[in-house]
Amino acid sequence: MPANTAMPDGDPAPASLQAQLAAIRACRVCRDQPRYGPPLPQEPRPLLQVSRSARICIAGQAPGIRAHDSGRPFNDPSGQRLRQWLALDEDTFYDPRKVAILPMGLCFPGLGPDGSDLPPRRECAEIWRTPLFAQLPNIRLLLLVGGYAQRWHLGAANAKAGVNATALRWREFHAADARVMLLPLPHPSWRNSSWLKRNPWFEAELLPVLQAEVRALL
Numbered sequence: 001m002p003a004n005t006a007m008p009d010g011d012p013a014p015a016s017l018q019a020q021l022a023a024i025r026a027c028r029v030c031r032d033q034p035r036y037g038p039p040l041p042q043e044p045r046p047l048l049q050v051s052r053s054a055r056i057c058i059a060g061q062a063p064g065i066r067a068h069d070s071g072r073p074f075n076d077p078s079g080q081r082l083r084q085w086l087a088l089d090e091d092t093f094y095d096p097r098k099v100a101i102l103p104m105g106l107c108f109p110g111l112g113p114d115g116s117d118l119p120p121r122r123e124c125a126e127i128w129r130t131p132l133f134a135q136l137p138n139i140r141l142l143l144l145v146g147g148y149a150q151r152w153h154l155g156a157a158n159a160k161a162g163v164n165a166t167a168l169r170w171r172e173f174h175a176a177d178a179r180v181m182l183l184p185l186p187h188p189s190w191r192n193s194s195w196l197k198r199n200p201w202f203e204a205e206l207l208p209v210l211q212a213e214v215r216a217l218l
Helices: 015-026 065-070 077-086 122-134 147-154 163-168 170-174 190-198 201-217
Strands: 056-059 099-101 141-145 181-185
Touching (some): 015 122, 056 147, 141 147, 147 181, 163 170, 163 181
Parallel strands (some): 056 141, 141 181
Protein backbone atom coordinates (compact mmCIF):
# COMPACT_ATOMS: atom_id res chain seq x y z
CA MET A 1 0.00 0.00 0.00
CA PRO A 2 1.41 3.45 -0.91
CA ALA A 3 2.23 5.82 1.92
CA ASN A 4 -0.65 7.44 3.76
CA THR A 5 -3.56 5.68 2.10
CA ALA A 6 -4.76 4.04 5.30
CA MET A 7 -5.44 5.22 8.79
CA PRO A 8 -2.58 4.67 11.27
CA ASP A 9 -2.25 2.30 14.21
CA GLY A 10 -3.89 -0.56 12.35
CA ASP A 11 -7.28 1.18 12.17
CA PRO A 12 -8.51 0.41 8.64
CA ALA A 13 -10.50 2.86 6.59
CA PRO A 14 -14.15 1.92 5.94
CA ALA A 15 -14.62 -0.77 3.32
CA SER A 16 -15.96 1.65 0.70
CA LEU A 17 -12.95 3.94 1.08
CA GLN A 18 -10.59 0.97 1.11
CA ALA A 19 -12.19 -0.29 -2.09
CA GLN A 20 -11.71 3.07 -3.75
CA LEU A 21 -8.08 3.22 -2.68
CA ALA A 22 -7.46 -0.27 -4.01
CA ALA A 23 -9.00 0.72 -7.33
CA ILE A 24 -6.88 3.87 -7.45
CA ARG A 25 -3.71 1.89 -6.80
CA ALA A 26 -4.62 -0.42 -9.68
CA CYS A 27 -5.68 2.37 -12.06
CA ARG A 28 -3.75 2.52 -15.34
CA VAL A 29 -6.24 4.50 -17.43
CA CYS A 30 -3.89 7.39 -18.24
CA ARG A 31 -1.20 4.93 -19.38
CA ASP A 32 -3.20 2.19 -21.08
CA GLN A 33 -6.43 3.93 -22.17
CA PRO A 34 -5.73 7.69 -22.09
CA ARG A 35 -8.72 9.90 -22.69
CA TYR A 36 -6.70 13.05 -23.35
CA GLY A 37 -3.40 13.26 -25.16
CA PRO A 38 -0.55 10.75 -25.15
CA PRO A 39 -0.20 8.00 -22.55
CA LEU A 40 1.45 8.70 -19.23
CA PRO A 41 5.18 8.34 -19.94
CA GLN A 42 6.00 6.31 -16.83
CA GLU A 43 4.47 3.69 -14.56
CA PRO A 44 1.60 5.31 -12.61
CA ARG A 45 2.21 5.83 -8.90
CA PRO A 46 -0.91 7.43 -7.38
CA LEU A 47 -0.12 9.62 -4.38
CA LEU A 48 -2.79 10.79 -1.97
CA GLN A 49 -3.42 10.94 1.74
CA VAL A 50 -6.96 10.45 3.02
CA SER A 51 -9.03 9.30 5.96
CA ARG A 52 -12.60 9.91 6.98
CA SER A 53 -11.51 11.80 10.10
CA ALA A 54 -9.43 14.45 8.29
CA ARG A 55 -10.74 18.00 8.80
CA ILE A 56 -8.29 19.77 6.50
CA CYS A 57 -7.85 18.94 2.82
CA ILE A 58 -5.10 20.19 0.53
CA ALA A 59 -6.30 20.17 -3.07
CA GLY A 60 -3.12 20.58 -5.08
CA GLN A 61 -2.03 20.09 -8.66
CA ALA A 62 -0.14 16.79 -9.12
CA PRO A 63 2.89 15.11 -7.56
CA GLY A 64 6.28 16.32 -8.77
CA ILE A 65 9.16 14.06 -9.66
CA ARG A 66 10.58 14.03 -6.12
CA ALA A 67 7.23 13.02 -4.69
CA HIS A 68 6.88 10.36 -7.38
CA ASP A 69 10.31 8.93 -6.63
CA SER A 70 9.79 8.92 -2.86
CA GLY A 71 6.13 7.91 -2.78
CA ARG A 72 5.34 10.85 -0.47
CA PRO A 73 3.25 13.87 -1.52
CA PHE A 74 4.84 17.32 -1.25
CA ASN A 75 8.22 15.75 -0.54
CA ASP A 76 10.09 18.70 -2.07
CA PRO A 77 10.87 22.38 -1.40
CA SER A 78 7.30 23.39 -2.26
CA GLY A 79 6.11 21.09 0.52
CA GLN A 80 8.47 22.79 2.96
CA ARG A 81 7.01 26.16 2.04
CA LEU A 82 3.45 24.86 2.28
CA ARG A 83 4.12 23.52 5.77
CA GLN A 84 5.51 26.92 6.72
CA TRP A 85 2.34 28.57 5.44
CA LEU A 86 0.24 26.19 7.54
CA ALA A 87 2.60 26.39 10.54
CA LEU A 88 2.61 22.56 10.70
CA ASP A 89 5.43 20.16 11.45
CA GLU A 90 5.99 17.12 9.24
CA ASP A 91 4.39 14.66 11.64
CA THR A 92 1.12 16.59 11.71
CA PHE A 93 1.17 17.39 8.00
CA TYR A 94 1.56 13.72 7.11
CA ASP A 95 -1.01 12.46 9.62
CA PRO A 96 -3.98 11.34 7.47
CA ARG A 97 -6.28 11.48 10.50
CA LYS A 98 -5.84 15.26 10.42
CA VAL A 99 -4.81 16.34 6.93
CA ALA A 100 -6.00 14.95 3.61
CA ILE A 101 -3.92 15.54 0.48
CA LEU A 102 -5.95 15.05 -2.68
CA PRO A 103 -4.34 16.52 -5.82
CA MET A 104 -6.14 17.09 -9.09
CA GLY A 105 -3.85 14.55 -10.71
CA LEU A 106 -2.83 11.60 -8.55
CA CYS A 107 0.28 10.64 -10.51
CA PHE A 108 3.33 12.56 -11.67
CA PRO A 109 2.28 13.72 -15.17
CA GLY A 110 5.76 13.80 -16.68
CA LEU A 111 7.87 16.67 -17.97
CA GLY A 112 7.25 19.02 -20.86
CA PRO A 113 9.81 20.05 -23.50
CA ASP A 114 10.97 22.94 -21.29
CA GLY A 115 11.60 20.64 -18.33
CA SER A 116 8.60 21.79 -16.29
CA ASP A 117 5.87 19.49 -15.02
CA LEU A 118 3.04 18.77 -17.42
CA PRO A 119 -0.53 19.63 -16.33
CA PRO A 120 -2.37 17.11 -14.14
CA ARG A 121 -3.94 14.27 -16.06
CA ARG A 122 -7.62 15.09 -16.57
CA GLU A 123 -8.61 11.45 -16.20
CA CYS A 124 -7.89 11.50 -12.45
CA ALA A 125 -10.38 14.20 -11.53
CA GLU A 126 -13.07 12.81 -13.82
CA ILE A 127 -12.85 9.30 -12.42
CA TRP A 128 -11.88 9.69 -8.78
CA ARG A 129 -12.49 13.16 -7.37
CA THR A 130 -16.22 13.11 -6.69
CA PRO A 131 -16.36 9.61 -5.13
CA LEU A 132 -13.30 10.33 -2.99
CA PHE A 133 -14.74 13.54 -1.57
CA ALA A 134 -17.94 11.63 -0.77
CA GLN A 135 -15.77 9.55 1.59
CA LEU A 136 -14.40 12.61 3.42
CA PRO A 137 -17.38 13.81 5.49
CA ASN A 138 -15.44 15.81 8.06
CA ILE A 139 -13.53 18.25 5.85
CA ARG A 140 -13.97 21.78 7.20
CA LEU A 141 -11.08 23.60 5.50
CA LEU A 142 -10.31 23.09 1.82
CA LEU A 143 -7.11 24.66 0.53
CA LEU A 144 -7.18 25.23 -3.23
CA VAL A 145 -3.55 25.27 -4.32
CA GLY A 146 -3.14 26.59 -7.85
CA GLY A 147 -5.41 27.20 -10.79
CA TYR A 148 -6.47 23.62 -11.57
CA ALA A 149 -7.92 23.05 -8.09
CA GLN A 150 -9.48 26.50 -8.06
CA ARG A 151 -11.28 25.97 -11.35
CA TRP A 152 -12.59 22.58 -10.21
CA HIS A 153 -13.85 23.65 -6.80
CA LEU A 154 -14.84 27.27 -7.43
CA GLY A 155 -16.06 26.91 -10.99
CA ALA A 156 -14.50 28.16 -14.20
CA ALA A 157 -16.25 31.53 -13.98
CA ASN A 158 -14.82 32.30 -10.54
CA ALA A 159 -11.30 31.23 -11.50
CA LYS A 160 -11.16 32.47 -15.10
CA ALA A 161 -9.05 35.54 -14.26
CA GLY A 162 -6.15 33.42 -13.00
CA VAL A 163 -4.59 32.49 -9.69
CA ASN A 164 -3.60 36.02 -8.70
CA ALA A 165 -7.09 37.44 -9.15
CA THR A 166 -8.69 34.41 -7.50
CA ALA A 167 -6.38 34.59 -4.49
CA LEU A 168 -7.16 38.29 -4.09
CA ARG A 169 -10.82 37.29 -3.57
CA TRP A 170 -9.94 34.92 -0.74
CA ARG A 171 -12.19 36.66 1.80
CA GLU A 172 -15.19 36.19 -0.47
CA PHE A 173 -14.56 32.47 -0.95
CA HIS A 174 -13.63 31.96 2.69
CA ALA A 175 -17.04 33.27 3.80
CA ALA A 176 -19.10 31.63 1.04
CA ASP A 177 -19.76 28.26 2.70
CA ALA A 178 -20.55 28.03 6.40
CA ARG A 179 -19.69 24.33 6.53
CA VAL A 180 -16.47 24.12 4.49
CA MET A 181 -14.08 27.07 4.46
CA LEU A 182 -12.38 27.56 1.10
CA LEU A 183 -9.05 29.31 0.70
CA PRO A 184 -7.45 29.77 -2.73
CA LEU A 185 -3.65 29.76 -2.57
CA PRO A 186 -0.86 30.17 -5.10
CA HIS A 187 1.35 27.18 -5.63
CA PRO A 188 4.07 27.10 -2.94
CA SER A 189 6.77 26.52 -5.54
CA TRP A 190 9.93 28.55 -5.00
CA ARG A 191 9.38 29.82 -8.54
CA ASN A 192 6.60 31.94 -7.02
CA SER A 193 8.94 33.80 -4.66
CA SER A 194 8.72 36.90 -6.86
CA TRP A 195 4.91 36.72 -6.71
CA LEU A 196 5.05 36.70 -2.91
CA LYS A 197 7.27 39.78 -2.95
CA ARG A 198 4.84 41.59 -5.25
CA ASN A 199 1.86 40.59 -3.09
CA PRO A 200 2.78 41.27 0.55
CA TRP A 201 -0.90 41.06 1.52
CA PHE A 202 -0.67 37.26 1.18
CA GLU A 203 1.68 36.84 4.13
CA ALA A 204 0.33 39.82 6.08
CA GLU A 205 -3.41 39.14 5.72
CA LEU A 206 -4.20 35.68 4.40
CA LEU A 207 -1.62 33.54 6.19
CA PRO A 208 -2.64 34.62 9.72
CA VAL A 209 -6.23 33.62 8.94
CA LEU A 210 -5.10 30.33 7.42
CA GLN A 211 -2.91 29.47 10.40
CA ALA A 212 -5.66 30.36 12.86
CA GLU A 213 -8.12 28.11 11.03
CA VAL A 214 -5.61 25.24 11.03
CA ARG A 215 -4.95 25.62 14.75
CA ALA A 216 -8.67 25.64 15.52
CA LEU A 217 -9.31 22.48 13.50
CA LEU A 218 -6.39 20.54 14.95
